[in-house]
Amino acid sequence: MIANSTYLTFVICATALTLALSVVVIFPWLRRPNVRLDLLHLNVSVFRERLVELETDYQKSLIDHEDYSGRKVDLERQLLAAHDVDHSPMSKNTTTRIPFIVIGLVFLWIPILAFSAYFYLAGQKTSNHQTLLDFWTAQDQYSQVADDLITGKIKQPPMEDANHGFELLQAMQVNAHKHPLDAKRWLNLSQFYLAANDLVSALASLAHAYRLAPEDNNVAMLYAQMRFLSEQGKMTAVTQNIVSRILIQNPNHEGALLLMSMATYRNQQYDEAIYWLQRLKQLRLARETPSKPVDPKIIAQLDQTMNDAKRARDKLIVNTTLKNSHLTDK
Numbered sequence: 001m002i003a004n005s006t007y008l009t010f011v012i013c014a015t016a017l018t019l020a021l022s023v024v025v026i027f028p029w030l031r032r033p034n035v036r037l038d039l040l041h042l043n044v045s046v047f048r049e050r051l052v053e054l055e056t057d058y059q060k061s062l063i064d065h066e067d068y069s070g071r072k073v074d075l076e077r078q079l080l081a082a083h084d085v086d087h088s089p090m091s092k093n094t095t096t097r098i099p100f101i102v103i104g105l106v107f108l109w110i111p112i113l114a115f116s117a118y119f120y121l122a123g124q125k126t127s128n129h130q131t132l133l134d135f136w137t138a139q140d141q142y143s144q145v146a147d148d149l150i151t152g153k154i155k156q157p158p159m160e161d162a163n164h165g166f167e168l169l170q171a172m173q174v175n176a177h178k179h180p181l182d183a184k185r186w187l188n189l190s191q192f193y194l195a196a197n198d199l200v201s202a203l204a205s206l207a208h209a210y211r212l213a214p215e216d217n218n219v220a221m222l223y224a225q226m227r228f229l230s231e232q233g234k235m236t237a238v239t240q241n242i243v244s245r246i247l248i249q250n251p252n253h254e255g256a257l258l259l260m261s262m263a264t265y266r267n268q269q270y271d272e273a274i275y276w277l278q279r280l281k282q283l284r285l286a287r288e289t290p291s292k293p294v295d296p297k298i299i300a301q302l303d304q305t306m307n308d309a310k311r312a313r314d315k316l317i318v319n320t321t322l323k324n325s326h327l328t329d330k
Helices: 005-030 035-059 065-086 100-124 126-150 165-178 183-195 199-212 217-230 237-249 254-266 270-286 296-329
Strands: none
Touching: 005 100, 005 126, 035 065, 126 165, 126 183, 165 183, 183 199, 183 217, 199 217, 217 237, 217 254, 237 254, 254 270, 254 296, 270 296
């Protein structure tokens, strides 16, 4: 069993809660009510109330002095009689007090039984128990490295931690959930998910980052690209709205132009695909400088794609015309 601070904290808290439960269980035995003392207090209270009423009647001249004295003596006799009955052998509380040794044994056995049950259940599910311990160990060992990675302070983990990618990713997950409003952490977490080929988790992290910072075009573009890839190259309304908003803010955004051209081409919207490809080509040529010339292969590839789109468009028109003509003949 691996000892670490999180596991020790768990043991300490569990022990404290178990001891508190033991105190709650034995507390009524330690605080057994004194029935006889309660009855005596009740008799004295009733005597005082009746004596006050008697004095009030005497002061209001509702009774004479002789009647007042006689009734007062009767009240005192009743109080003494109740006291004698309360102290008689027949009136004594027949319940026996629980010995302190029994209380002590119960106090000790509750934690013993609780921990025995815990380790028994842990033995029945060894894999889950060990997984939890491994998770705690990873948090203690890699939490600082995970924080440096997810905040961008370092690009690569140290050499001694590089072979523990799964543990590092777990630590980064916990780190991101501890900072749910930090879009940068969720964006960086998605990149590590991509490196681990976990596209579903990467998309979920990007979606969270986009909800936190929809105005950040970098986050929005990455999210749109990830949605495009996850939807088998089809652009849904959500993805199209994201890309359109980016193009409104920045009409020369190369990533958005390229994504629109790819989406329209795959959707057989060839005229629109040609339009986006032409804009992308013009943008590349406009940014050419003597020190940074445009790669001819890129221009050639754009021209080839536009030619393919034109041929596909013409073929689609011919096929549609033939199909309509065939339906008309029928």
